[in-house]
Amino acid sequence: xxxxxxxxxxxxxxxxxxxxxxxxxxxxxxxxxxxxxxxxxxxxxxxxxxxxxxxxxxxxxxxxxxxxxxxxxxxxxxxxxxxxxxxxxxxxxxxxxxxxxxxxxxxxxxxxxxxxxxxxxxxxxxxxxxxxxxxxxxxxxxxxxxxxxxxxxxxxxxxxxxxxxxxxxxxxxxxxxxxxxxxxxxxxxxxxxxxxxxxxxxxxxxxxxxxxxxxxxxxxxxxxxxxxxxxxxxxxxxxxxxxxxxxxxxxxxxxxxxxxxxxxxxxxxxxxxxxxxxxxxxxxxxxxxxxxxxxxxxxxxxxxxxxxxxxxxxxxxxxxxxxxxxxxxxxxxxxxxxxxxxxxxxxxxxxxxxxxxxxxxxxxxxxxxxxxxxxxxxxxxxxxxxxxxxxxxxxxxxxxxxxxxxxxxxxxxxxxxxxxxxxxxxxxxxxxxxxxxxxxxxxxxxxxxxxxxxxxxxxxxxxxxxxxxxxxxxxx
Numbered sequence: 001x002x003x004x005x006x007x008x009x010x011x012x013x014x015x016x017x018x019x020x021x022x023x024x025x026x027x028x029x030x031x032x033x034x035x036x037x038x039x040x041x042x043x044x045x046x047x048x049x050x051x052x053x054x055x056x057x058x059x060x061x062x063x064x065x066x067x068x069x070x071x072x073x074x075x076x077x078x079x080x081x082x083x084x085x086x087x088x089x090x091x092x093x094x095x096x097x098x099x100x101x102x103x104x105x106x107x108x109x110x111x112x113x114x115x116x117x118x119x120x121x122x123x124x125x126x127x128x129x130x131x132x133x134x135x136x137x138x139x140x141x142x143x144x145x146x147x148x149x150x151x152x153x154x155x156x157x158x159x160x161x162x163x164x165x166x167x168x169x170x171x172x173x174x175x176x177x178x179x180x181x182x183x184x185x186x187x188x189x190x191x192x193x194x195x196x197x198x199x200x201x202x203x204x205x206x207x208x209x210x211x212x213x214x215x216x217x218x219x220x221x222x223x224x225x226x227x228x229x230x231x232x233x234x235x236x237x238x239x240x241x242x243x244x245x246x247x248x249x250x251x252x253x254x255x256x257x258x259x260x261x262x263x264x265x266x267x268x269x270x271x272x273x274x275x276x277x278x279x280x281x282x283x284x285x286x287x288x289x290x291x292x293x294x295x296x297x298x299x300x301x302x303x304x305x306x307x308x309x310x311x312x313x314x315x316x317x318x319x320x321x322x323x324x325x326x327x328x329x330x331x332x333x334x335x336x337x338x339x340x341x342x343x344x345x346x347x348x349x350x351x352x353x354x355x356x357x358x359x360x361x362x363x364x365x366x367x368x369x370x371x372x373x374x375x376x377x378x379x380x381x382x383x384x385x386x387x388x389x390x391x392x393x394x395x396x397x398x399x400x401x402x403x404x405x406x407x408x409x410x411x412x413x414x415x416x417x418x419x420x421x422x423x424x425x426x427x428x429x430x431x432x433x434x435x436x437x438x439x440x441x442x443x444x445x446x447x448x449x450x451x452x453x454x455x456x457x458x459x460x461x462x463x464x465x466x467x468x469x470x471x472x473x474x475x476x
Contacts, residue, residue: 001079003158003176004065006037006044018065019046022159024055027117033061033162033169041087041131045172048160052104052167060163062108063173067155073112076178077152077193081137082107084160085174088127104167107136109150110157119145122161127171135179139270142257149199149257186222189347190357191454195294196222196271199263204239207293208458212241215301221294223269227251228291230301234283240274241293244285251276251289264289271295294454317379318342321386322349322415322446324369325394326402329459330467331372334393336458340381345373346459347451349415356450364407371415373449384424387414388476391428391441394469399440403469413442415449431476 004018021035033050040047050061067074088105106124114120121141125134141150158176162169194200209218218228218241227250228243236242252267253276264273274291282288325331328346336344348356351368361368374386394402396412416422425443432439451457460467 001076001178003067003082003178004046005175006046006173019063020065021061022064023050023061024053024059029053029055029059031055031059031061035063040172043085043131043172043174045174046160048162048169048171048173050162050169052162052165052169054165058164059166060161061169062159062161062163064108064157064159066157073153074155075153076138076155077197079138079152079178079180081135081140081179082123082158083175083177083179084125084134084136085131086125086127086134086171087129087131087174088171089129089168104162104165104169105171106161106163107141108159108161109141109155110159111151112154112156113148113151114146114156116145119143120159121150131174147257151198186224187451188222189451189453190355192221192294195292196273199257199272201274202240202292202294202454206462207240209241209293209296209298210239212298214298216299217247217301218243218291218296218298220266220269220271220273221297222271223266224297225250225266225268227266227273227296228289236282236288236290238288238290241291241296242282243289243291244283244287246289264291266295317377319376319378319383320417321374321376321383321421322371322417322449323374323386323390324350324371324411324413324415325390325396326370326410326412326469327405327467328370328372328452328456330470331370331394332458333460333467334389334470334472335372335374335386336461338376338381338386338389340377340379340385342375342377344375344458345449345451346456347371347373347449348409349447349449350413350444351447354448354450358453358456361409362407364409366409368409368450369411369413370409370452371413371449373451383421384428387421387425387428390414391432392475393472396432396441397438405469411442412440413444415444415446417446428476435475 023031031052036047046063048063052059052061106122108120108122110120122144123136123140125136160173195202215230217226219226226247228246232243232245234242250267252265254263256263261275264276273295277288280288332344332346335341348361348368349371351366353366356366356368360366400408400411402410414425416425429439
């Protein structure tokens, strides 16, 4: 996504074009400078020039622009980082053979959470005196004067900065963009993103793998990389899955932002897993990898790992079906207990909004239906058996409602994935009509299925309750 390529002529550039100059003088400093727009070495550029004098606030000059429109923030969570084409008068502080050095130049991001002066997220970059294309992953941005991690859904501003040391700054910027991840990772629900991308934590004892001790392996939900073997899992009574060893090289350890703990990340994709603790003497290895269940998938022993792409069948004996029959808590409760069902996921489909949230769907304006994606073993059950269960566990004669839940999001619908499913569903609907039922069930091609937030998954199992609008009755 292009932030700016500075192609407008200087005569057209005004404050309303989006960029303005700020220095530390707003906080009592003495740094000074300016920004210009023009052509340099054949490139249309923003030129940040001035003198930086360190002081108690760090000392800085910056060119800053607002992101988003009409007072709204920018959602940048689908991007990996900021890409710059720049030329500056500063060389790296380290050898080019080592890690990229931090320099006096930086990108700062503002979000809806940076409400006070001096609060921002910053990532420095080094320059070598030539034109460079520099990628700065969002993972490198560090919070300044606040503790909350960078929330990419709430970005409001971006600044190009010279800061922190005595410097006669001279920086040309040819283009700024947000770039996307080149690797393809699994789609995450908002709750999964809160933990894995924004480094949140699920409530203790709430995760599906806390008391799970089957034989197999645990993989990263974002990329599918194998992280832990079941042989390393142990009871710790801490409220989260605990392991005393990792698959070699699978987990990366970094200092946590709190300055005390050690964070653990998937070494393949950088997803947040949890924290590691040593010296507790809980096992002979004296190590506890404390992991959020929501960051993991599990593959039973003897099965081929397909965790990197849950949207594809695991083998020739696995298939999918998508049903909607009112509140998806009740729909899932019935299917997850059915013989031959491998897994169930509640979510939304049939609408026109990408990445819908539960709150958005509840407005009835996204067009989605609360739905359940069922993965089943074709050697143990059939699509027809599942479709019969669908009709026998809800009132398919109600239009755009189910019991007390009213709205198109609660409609009765079968989203078929192929012609065979369509024919089977149509056959059952005709049988019901011949029996005298006024069937209101929609039969429509499947579209993108968006998993719902994690707290909706296995809702009745987690909360020990029973469905309020789904009752089984024999029909076929």
